[in-house]
Amino acid sequence: MPNLPLFAVLVLLTALGFVLGRTAVRRQAHGHPRRLHSRPVYHGVYVALWCGLPALAVVLLWLWIEPHLLKSFVLSALPADIRALDPGRLGLVLGDIRLLAQGGQLAQDPAPAIVAAAQHLAELESIGWLARFGLGLAVAAGGLTWAYRRLSPGFRARPQVERVIRAALIASSALAILVTLGIVLSLLVESVRFFERVPIAEFLFGLDWSPQTALRADQVGSSGHFGAVPLFVGTLLISAIAMLVAAPVGLFVAIYLSEYAAPRLRDTVKPLLEILAGIPTVVYGFFAAITIGPGLRALGERFGYGVASESALAAGLVMGVMIIPFVSSLSDDVIRAVPNALREGALGLGSTQSETIRRVVLPAALPGIVASLMLAISRAIGETMIVVMAAGLAANLTLNPFQAVTTVTVQIVSVLIGDQEFDSPKTLAAFALGLTLFVITLGLNILALRVVQAYREQYE
Amino acid sequence: MNRAPSTLRASDRVRAGLARRYRAERRFRRFGMAAILFAVASLFVLLASIGLNGFSAFTQAHLRLDLAFDPAALDEPDADFGALIRQALQREFPEVSGRSERRKLAGLASESAAGLVRQSLLANPQWRGTTVPVWLPTSDRVDLAVKGSIDRRTPESERQMSNLELDWVDALIARGRIETRFNTAFFTSGDSRQPESAGILGAFMGSVLTLIVTFLFAFPLGVAAAVYLEEFAPRNLWTHLIEVNINNLAAVPSIVFGLLGLAVFLGLFGLPRSAPLVGGLVLGLMTLPTIVIAARSALAGVPPSIREAAQGVGASPIQVVFHHVLPLALPGMLTGAIIGMARALGETAPLLMIGMVAFIVDVPGGFTDPATVLPVQIYLWADSPERAFVEKTAAAILILLVVLALMNGLAVVLRRKFERKW
Numbered sequence: 001m002p003n004l005p006l007f008a009v010l011v012l013l014t015a016l017g018f019v020l021g022r023t024a025v026r027r028q029a030h031g032h033p034r035r036l037h038s039r040p041v042y043h044g045v046y047v048a049l050w051c052g053l054p055a056l057a058v059v060l061l062w063l064w065i066e067p068h069l070l071k072s073f074v075l076s077a078l079p080a081d082i083r084a085l086d087p088g089r090l091g092l093v094l095g096d097i098r099l100l101a102q103g104g105q106l107a108q109d110p111a112p113a114i115v116a117a118a119q120h121l122a123e124l125e126s127i128g129w130l131a132r133f134g135l136g137l138a139v140a141a142g143g144l145t146w147a148y149r150r151l152s153p154g155f156r157a158r159p160q161v162e163r164v165i166r167a168a169l170i171a172s173s174a175l176a177i178l179v180t181l182g183i184v185l186s187l188l189v190e191s192v193r194f195f196e197r198v199p200i201a202e203f204l205f206g207l208d209w210s211p212q213t214a215l216r217a218d219q220v221g222s223s224g225h226f227g228a229v230p231l232f233v234g235t236l237l238i239s240a241i242a243m244l245v246a247a248p249v250g251l252f253v254a255i256y257l258s259e260y261a262a263p264r265l266r267d268t269v270k271p272l273l274e275i276l277a278g279i280p281t282v283v284y285g286f287f288a289a290i291t292i293g294p295g296l297r298a299l300g301e302r303f304g305y306g307v308a309s310e311s312a313l314a315a316g317l318v319m320g321v322m323i324i325p326f327v328s329s330l331s332d333d334v335i336r337a338v339p340n341a342l343r344e345g346a347l348g349l350g351s352t353q354s355e356t357i358r359r360v361v362l363p364a365a366l367p368g369i370v371a372s373l374m375l376a377i378s379r380a381i382g383e384t385m386i387v388v389m390a391a392g393l394a395a396n397l398t399l400n401p402f403q404a405v406t407t408v409t410v411q412i413v414s415v416l417i418g419d420q421e422f423d424s425p426k427t428l429a430a431f432a433l434g435l436t437l438f439v440i441t442l443g444l445n446i447l448a449l450r451v452v453q454a455y456r457e458q459y460e
Numbered sequence: 461m462n463r464a465p466s467t468l469r470a471s472d473r474v475r476a477g478l479a480r481r482y483r484a485e486r487r488f489r490r491f492g493m494a495a496i497l498f499a500v501a502s503l504f505v506l507l508a509s510i511g512l513n514g515f516s517a518f519t520q521a522h523l524r525l526d527l528a529f530d531p532a533a534l535d536e537p538d539a540d541f542g543a544l545i546r547q548a549l550q551r552e553f554p555e556v557s558g559r560s561e562r563r564k565l566a567g568l569a570s571e572s573a574a575g576l577v578r579q580s581l582l583a584n585p586q587w588r589g590t591t592v593p594v595w596l597p598t599s600d601r602v603d604l605a606v607k608g609s610i611d612r613r614t615p616e617s618e619r620q621m622s623n624l625e626l627d628w629v630d631a632l633i634a635r636g637r638i639e640t641r642f643n644t645a646f647f648t649s650g651d652s653r654q655p656e657s658a659g660i661l662g663a664f665m666g667s668v669l670t671l672i673v674t675f676l677f678a679f680p681l682g683v684a685a686a687v688y689l690e691e692f693a694p695r696n697l698w699t700h701l702i703e704v705n706i707n708n709l710a711a712v713p714s715i716v717f718g719l720l721g722l723a724v725f726l727g728l729f730g731l732p733r734s735a736p737l738v739g740g741l742v743l744g745l746m747t748l749p750t751i752v753i754a755a756r757s758a759l760a761g762v763p764p765s766i767r768e769a770a771q772g773v774g775a776s777p778i779q780v781v782f783h784h785v786l787p788l789a790l791p792g793m794l795t796g797a798i799i800g801m802a803r804a805l806g807e808t809a810p811l812l813m814i815g816m817v818a819f820i821v822d823v824p825g826g827f828t829d830p831a832t833v834l835p836v837q838i839y840l841w842a843d844s845p846e847r848a849f850v851e852k853t854a855a856a857i858l859i860l861l862v863v864l865a866l867m868n869g870l871a872v873v874l875r876r877k878f879e880r881k882w
Contacts, residue, residue, distance in 0.1 A: 067730065162778040169692065172684035176705040176752070179745050183716060186723035249495045256492030269496055276503050278864060280806025282835040283510065283857050286842045290850060291509045321502045328499070352481055354488035375711070382713025384809035385835075389842055409715050413812050416722065434719040438712065445711040 006059065006133050013140045014052035020144070021047030021151060028153050038158035046157040049164055050147035055140035062132050070128065074121050079113050097121055187438060190431030197425045198226045203432060205229060209395035209406075211415055211426045226429055228436070230395040234312065234405030238387060239380040241316025241401060242323055246376055249320075250327025251369065257328070258335045259357055277325035285389030288318035293390055296402075305402060310392035313401040319386050323376045330375060334368025334452075335361060371448040378444035382437060384409040408433050510861075514854025520643035520656060521606040522595045523569055523632065525549065527577065529587045541581075542566070542574040545596070552637070553628060564625060568632075570597040572657040597645065598638065600655040600848035605629050606638060609847070620847065646855065650821045651837065655848035658841070660856050662823045666736055666816070666831030667805060669824060673740020674747060674804050679797050681744075682751030683786075686793075689752070690759040691781050710749035717746045718813030726814060733815035734830040742810050747800040754796020758789040763882045791878030798871040802864050808835040834860045 022044030029035050036043075074097060075083060082093060093114065096106055100118035110118075151157070195203070206227015253273070257266050293314040300307030307313070338361050346356040362369070392404030393414055415430045468476070525548040533539060546566045550556065556565050573596040580594060581587055597603075601620050604610050606629065616623055632638045650662030685706075693699040721742035725731045731738050762785050770780040811817075816832050817840060824831035832840070834856060841853040 064729075158776065162776060165778055165782075166692065169684050169688035172681045173688040173693070173702050175681055175685065176702055176709060176748070179709060179720070179748070180705050182724055183712065183720045186720055186727075187716075190723060249498055252492045252495030253499055256489070256496055260489060260492060269500065272500055272503055276499065278802065278806075278868065279506070280808065280835050280860065280864070282806070282808045282838050282842075283506070283861070286838065286853055286857060287506050287509060289842060290513065290854075291505075321499075321506075324499050324502075352485045354485045355481070357488070378711065378713075382715065384713070384715045385839065388809075389839065409713070409809070412715055412719070413809065416813055417817055431719060431723070434716055438716050441711065441713055442708060445708060449707070 003059075003063070003132075006136055010052060010055055010059070010136060010140055013055075013137075013144065014048045017051035017144045017147070018044040018048040020148060021045075024148065025151055025153065025155075025157075028151070035153045037154055037156050042157040042161050043151050043155070045161050047144060047147040047151070049161065051140050051144040053164075054143050055136050058139045059132060059136045062128075062135065066128050066132075070121065070124055073124055074117055077120055078117055082113065101125065183438065187431055187435040190428050191435045194425060194428035194432045197428070202226060203228050203429075207397055209411070211411070211429055224426060226425065228408070228433065230397040231406060231408045231411055231433070233397055233399070234391070234395070235381055235407040235409075237312050237399060237401065237405055238316045238319065238391060238407060239377060241313060242319035242380045243373070243377060245317055245320025246323035246327050246380075247373055250324045250376070251331055253324065253328040254331035254335055255357060255362075258332050259353065259361070273325040273328060276321070277329075279322075281322065281383060281385040282389070284318050284322050285385040285387075288314050288386055288390035292318055300402065307402040308392070308404045310390060310404045311402050312391060312405045315387050315391040316401065318390065319380055319383055322383070322386065323379055326379055327372055327376045330372030331365070331369050334365045334372065337368070338364045367451045367454060371451040374444050374448040374451070378441040378448075381444075382409065382441050384413060388413050408437050412437075507861075510854050510857050512854075513851055514856075514858045516607050516609070517646060517851040517855030518643055519607075519640040520645065521598045521603040522639055522641050523598045523602075524593050524595050524637045524639070525569070526551070526591050526593050528591045529581060529589060531589050534581070534588065539578075540574075541577045544577060545569050545573055552632070552635075561624070564622070565628065567599055568602050568625070568628060570599050570656045571654050572652070573597060595639075595641070597656050600846060601625075602629055602638075603656055604848055606633070606640060609851075646852070650823050651819060651832070651840070652821060653819075655844075655846050655852055658849070658852055660834065660837060660859060662820060663832050663834045663837035663856070664859075665823050665825075666739075666820075667833040669736035669827055669831060670739040670743060670811075670833050671801055671805060673737055673827060674744040675797070675801060677741055677744035678748050678751050678800070679793075682748050682797070683755050683793055685748075686752050686755030686759060687781055687786065690756045691785065692777070706749045706752050710753065713809075714746055714807055715809040715813065717742050718810030720745070721810060722813045732828050732830075734818050734820070734832070735828045736824065736831050736833075737827040738814050739811050739816050739831075739833065740827075742814060743804040743807060746807065746810065747804045750800035750803065751793075751797050754800070755789070755793040758792030758796065759785060761792060761882075762788045788880075791874055795871045795875050798867055798874070802867040802871075805833075805867070806835055806860065806864060808839055811836050812839075834863075 022040045025036060025040045025043040026033075029040075033040070071094065074094070078093075082090070085093065096110060097114055097118045098121065100106065100110060100115065101121040203226050206225065207229050208225040208227045209230050211224045211226060253269075257269060261269070289310075293309050293311065296311060296314050297307045297309045342360050342364055343356055346360040347353070351359065387407045387410050391407060391410060393406055393410065394404050395406050395411075396403055398405060412430045412433050415426055415433075525545060527544045527548050529544070533543070546562070549565050549568060550562070553565060556562060576596060577594065584592075598606070601610070602625075605621055605626060610620055610626075612619075612626065621629075629638065645657055646659045648661055649657060649659030652658040685702075689699065689702065693702075721738060725738045725741055726733060766784050766788065767780050770784045771777075775783065811833060816836050818830055818832065819840070820830050820832055822829070838853055838856045838860065841849045841856065
């Protein structure tokens with residue numbers, strides 16, 4: 001049933017409330033606006049809020065509850081033999097009923113019980129729509145009249161409205177906490193369900209990863225293996241290759257830009273690095289898969305090495321390039337924050353510029369640099385598209401960078417793309433992997449922030 | 461350190477080491493320059509490789525066929541427009557016979573050509589009963605051959621086109637019947653299984669719809685959160701908790717937001733899969749920290765004198781913020797929001813989780829229609845086996861990069877225009 005008319009009517013009523021409230025108070029002021037405690041606008045907003053907010057809350061609550069209620073009504077009217085089906089099949093039957101009730105066609109002619117249930121559902125839905133409409137209107141109208149009657153020149157509308165605004169501000173800032181909670185809870189709940197089926201020790205220490213579960217129980221390999229060590233090793237291998245590229249290059253870029261470069265060079269190179277940081281990861285993935293991967297393979301063939309076209313090396317190298325700007329911009333900040341007095345002292349004692357940098361500036365900036373490297377590692381671990389497109393799916397337990405490896409993020413994607421039943425261990429495994437990823441990256445970030453804070457205090 | 465007794469004076473020893481130290485200095489500098497060169501070169505290699513791969517996708521080989529619109533055959537209820545094309549090709553090469561060769565010959569034209577013929581006939585009813593030359597797209601393999609992407613030196617069995625087919629193509633080119641023209645279909649149609657008729661309009665509209673949701677969701681909430689934290693929040697544990705939370709959320713891998721969207725928006729709230737609505741919400745949650753941080757720094761940039769003056773003439777704290785501070789900080793907030801939107805536009809991984817990877821032909825028209833977005837389209841095409849999708853992928857990337865550049869440019873312009881020295 002369409003909800004748009006209802007919302008449109010509610011919006012109209014709210015607007016009407018605003019106009020009514022404002023004009024009513026103006027009239028009551030008899031041309032002396034100073035008699036009013038609050039400006040007429042606030043009276044208008046006050047009425048509008050009372051009209052719109054409670055009605056909206058009621059309607060949304062109704063929309064949230066209704067499907068569950070309808071489902072249980074329809075279920076209780078179904079014959080016992082259908083109700084006794086297992087949850088998966090029952091879900092299919094309910095889907096058929098819903099489709100029929102919306103006037104759709106089924107592939108085969110449905111059983112009479114199903115048709116009856118669909119008619120029942122359609123009736124219930126239209127009743128629900130009417131009731132929702134009526135209730136929403138009643139609440140809106142009620143709120144409007146109640147607020148309207150309270151208006152008077154002495155009515156303190158502004159503090160009331162401001163209280164609502166303040167509550168809205170607090171609520172939106174609390175959303176950040178809600179999101180974190182949502183992430184932690186959704187990952188935890190699904191992971192716990194996963195660990196009910198697969199022991200946590202097998203997940204963390206098992207060496208065999210093959211999440212494909214067979215459709216029938218008697219097929220070979222009917223239960224998947226969920227040992228995630230190959231994924232962890234693959235993730236670490238690719239991140240290590242990426243850091244081997246990004247750490248030296250990023251650091252030297254930062255050193256050169258902050259210590260040697262003329263302002264003009266700095267002003268050209270910095271925006272270029274920002275472009276490098278702004279290129280979407282899917283573009284890097286395409287580059288790795290189309291240019292670097294085949295290129296490395298051709299190179300390997302020339303030197304008699306077997307290099308897989310989806311090798312850890314290709315993904316790692318490109319990821320390293322992607323991470324260079326993160327390392328360089330964070331390190332640049334900390335290197336520039338080293339007080340000039342240290343440099344002046346070292347140069348005054350006769351050391352060359354590079355000696356000053358290596359023996360004085362870098363040791364002073366070390367905590368910040370370590371932190372920037374940690375943030376870069378956490379980026380590398382959480383990076384998805386490059387590895388999805390260039391690193392492969394096979395869970396090889398190997399440290400050979402010329403072979404295809406798979407990573408935590410690749411497996412999350414490959415497990416969740418395509419057909420999903422929400423309950424299979426295969427799907428739930430993605431959440432367990434996500435939880436691992438979340439915990440590791442969060443740990444790295446918190447650690448890095450701690451290090452940076454400790455460092456900042458040193459020179460301030 | 462060499463402690464052996466030396467006959468040299470200390471200053472001589474220092475001088476002797478100078479050459480080595482200066483060499484180290486030069487080496488160190490060179491490492492720095494090499495690092496910068498590597499980073500900049502990588503950027504240019506990346507852009508050049510995409511550009512070279514993608515440029516050819518903006519043209520498409522077209523085939524001019526003399527179609528005989530025979531009214532008797534066209535009035536059948538299920539008139540076969542493919543047959544018109546086959547007959548026209550047969551007239552070009554009368555010597556071709558045999559089923560498999562004829563099928564190969566028919567395969568020179570795109571599979572979508574029959575539908576196009578039907579549409580042009582509907583638009584030009586005066587064609588009935590006449591023979592008209594019509595330009596039609598060729599198949600993707602002919603397109604590749606015309607653009608020179610098929611290497612004729614490779615053995616025939618490993619090549620995508622046989623010698624016979626290549627001869628036909630050469631003959632058609634010689635007769636002036638094949639031309640490369642601007643590929644309008646690429647900009648005006650949705651996805652397709654045939655590379656020659658696949659376009660990015662569907663993904664582009666999906667991106668636009670998704671970003672609208674993202675902006676409407678994240679910008680007001682982000683600004684409200686920033687206003688509270690910067691202007692009203694007392695310094696207490698709760699505020700500190702929120703701040704730590706926002707900073708941590710900014711560093712959570714994007715794929716985790718996809719899992720959140722899957723579990724909460726699809727699982728708990730039962731919102732439709734593959735919809736821009738859900739994609740926009742997920743990306744909104746992801747960009748929220750960026751927007752909050754940018755909005756806070758914009759608010760902090762408004763000098764306290766503004767607040768004091770407003771308070772001095774009797775404004776309430778809320779009025780101070782909403783009537784005076786917020787309007788002054790808004791350009792800075794918008795700049796931050798545009799940069800956040802640009803990042804959201806390039807994001808792929810979380811959208812894979814909520815089913816925006818489906819193969820969708822229709823251009824989405826609403827927030828709950830199944831849709832895909834530009835980066836996901838790029839991922840899908842990059843995954844397709846057909847060789848011709850490589851150039852499409854690169855071309856889609858070029859368009860994505862152009863849009864990103866425009867957005868960032870807009871942010872820079874906004875910053876320049878409204879930047880204020882207090």
